[in-house]
Amino acid sequence: MSCALPAFAAMAANAPAPPFAVLMELTHRCPLRCPYCSNPTALDPASAELDTATWMRVLDEAADVGALQVHFSGGEPCVRKDLEELVAHATDIGLYSNLITSAVLLDAERLKRLKAAGLQHVQISLQDSEAEGADRVGGYRGGHARKLDTARLVVAEGLALTINAVLHRHNIGRVNEVIDLALDLGAGRIEIANVQYYGWALENRAALMPSRDQLLAMDAAVRARLPELAGRIVVDYVVPDYYARRPKSCMGGWARRFMNVTPRGRVLPCHAAETIPGMEFETVFDRSLSEIWTDGTAFTRYRGTAWMPQPCRSCDHKEEDWGGCRCQALALAGDADAADPVCELSSAHEAVAALRDRDAAALGTEWRYRGL
Amino acid sequence: MTLAGIAESDRLRLAPGVMLRHDRLRGQWMLMGPERLLVLDDMALAVIRAATGPEAGDVAQAIDRLAAEYDAPRDEISADVLELLTDLRNKGYLTA
Numbered sequence: 001m002s003c004a005l006p007a008f009a010a011m012a013a014n015a016p017a018p019p020f021a022v023l024m025e026l027t028h029r030c031p032l033r034c035p036y037c038s039n040p041t042a043l044d045p046a047s048a049e050l051d052t053a054t055w056m057r058v059l060d061e062a063a064d065v066g067a068l069q070v071h072f073s074g075g076e077p078c079v080r081k082d083l084e085e086l087v088a089h090a091t092d093i094g095l096y097s098n099l100i101t102s103a104v105l106l107d108a109e110r111l112k113r114l115k116a117a118g119l120q121h122v123q124i125s126l127q128d129s130e131a132e133g134a135d136r137v138g139g140y141r142g143g144h145a146r147k148l149d150t151a152r153l154v155v156a157e158g159l160a161l162t163i164n165a166v167l168h169r170h171n172i173g174r175v176n177e178v179i180d181l182a183l184d185l186g187a188g189r190i191e192i193a194n195v196q197y198y199g200w201a202l203e204n205r206a207a208l209m210p211s212r213d214q215l216l217a218m219d220a221a222v223r224a225r226l227p228e229l230a231g232r233i234v235v236d237y238v239v240p241d242y243y244a245r246r247p248k249s250c251m252g253g254w255a256r257r258f259m260n261v262t263p264r265g266r267v268l269p270c271h272a273a274e275t276i277p278g279m280e281f282e283t284v285f286d287r288s289l290s291e292i293w294t295d296g297t298a299f300t301r302y303r304g305t306a307w308m309p310q311p312c313r314s315c316d317h318k319e320e321d322w323g324g325c326r327c328q329a330l331a332l333a334g335d336a337d338a339a340d341p342v343c344e345l346s347s348a349h350e351a352v353a354a355l356r357d358r359d360a361a362a363l364g365t366e367w368r369y370r371g372l
Numbered sequence: 373m374t375l376a377g378i379a380e381s382d383r384l385r386l387a388p389g390v391m392l393r394h395d396r397l398r399g400q401w402m403l404m405g406p407e408r409l410l411v412l413d414d415m416a417l418a419v420i421r422a423a424t425g426p427e428a429g430d431v432a433q434a435i436d437r438l439a440a441e442y443d444a445p446r447d448e449i450s451a452d453v454l455e456l457l458t459d460l461r462n463k464g465y466l467t468a
């Protein structure tokens with residue numbers, strides 16, 4: 001997720017500024033089985049998913065809270081038969097629709113219907129630049145070829161196309177080929193992402209972590225190409241956390257830009273927030289999105305800077321990165337209230353480097369596919 | 373090979389997935405695009421309106437119109453307009 005977005009001024013004293021976007025995880029179902037999937041390891045079954053009428057109401061509430069965009073994601077949102085209906089409703093109430101998809105279920109007919117419903121932007125994930133590696137990671141034979149076909153259809157329909165490429169030990173050496181492929185497909189934007197180690201990816205870290213040499217080569221390759229890419233494709237590139245010296249501003253700051261609704265209707269400040277123990281999450285059946293955004297306990301818990309311990313409390317960067325990622329602080333420092341240990345000022349930073357180097361050296365490790 | 377800046381002979385339009393929109397809640401004009409948005413000041417809004425859209429013609433005509441509308445010397449505003457348009461193109465909001 002790109003966070004290059006302006007923070008809106010608060011509308012009234014004490015009221016938080018409205019969110020920029022609401023992410024709707026329509027389902028956790030997906031034909032792919034990526035070992036770094038960002039869905040929780042305990043997936044919501046189809047029977048638990050919100051029905052169409054409830055998602056429609058949630059869309060209304062997203063517009064009410066002041067969100068400008070909606071992201072239909074998952075899992076694979078195209079498994080929902082009501083996707084067109086939801087996009088049409090979002091369009092009616094003035095929301096900008098993004099579809100975040102693996103693209104293997106999207107054919108020309110459906111794409112036309114989604115376009116007619118007002119869809120603006122399709123983001124397609126690629127697992128590699130070439131079919132063999134991509135299909136192995138996704139655990140879905142023929143998936144890569146289908147993605148490329150769909151990507152071309154998206155561009156032919158005049159919709160905006162983003163290619164999302166997730167890099168790890170097994171494909172990081174082909175970053176140039178991935179960029180070339182995105183250009184060839186006619187994408188307006190590419191996200192060069194590195195695996196974020198939560199959920200499934202945390203379990204599979206030893207099978208995915210790139211080495212320092214791999215990482216430096218990739219970083220140099222991307223930076224060398226940025227000037228020639230300017231004006232041709234928008235590049236969103238973030239240095240991978242475990243090799244960074246300062247953390248990212250996760251989600252643009254806790255409860256500052258985004259709300260996330262899970263398939264069963266839980267309302268989260270970030271998609272991994274459920275990993276944090278002791279947090280209470282409301283659902284769309286408890287209160288409206290506006291109420292939850294304003295003073296829901298999960299939202300206020302880490303919003304702003306008042307919650308921060310040292311070293312963040314007295315740090316000049318605290319309103320830039322907001323102390324980094326809470327879920328990563330939990331995963332790596334054992335404490336969601338701590339500074340993100342990716343930060344070199346964190347007392348746990350050395351331990352992160354040790355873990356990273358251990359996992360990067362664990363060659364030959366098999367990953368475990370995402371599954372029920 | 374770096375792409376050149378926008379020239380007066382270019383014809384521009386909003387890139388796929390980009391729309392110009394007024395947000396009532398915030399009282400602001402913005403360009404909305406894939407997972408991004410740009411809040412516009414009055415000048416940027418005027419330039420985008422002049423340079424895109426079915427009747428816009430090329431960038432030279434857009435600059436002519438802006439010069440007339442704001443009663444500004446053409447050669448004083450043209451460099452600023454081209455710079456702004458190049459920046460918007462490089463950020464993916466406009467396409468030639």
Ligand code: SF4
Binds near residue numbers: 030075076102
């Ligand atoms: S990461 Fe892979 S398995 Fe997870 S939702 Fe996306 S495509 Fe499906």
Ligand code: SF4
Binds near residue numbers: 315318321324339344
């Ligand atoms: S100390 Fe905290 S606020 Fe400062 S850079 Fe590190 S994580 Fe960010």
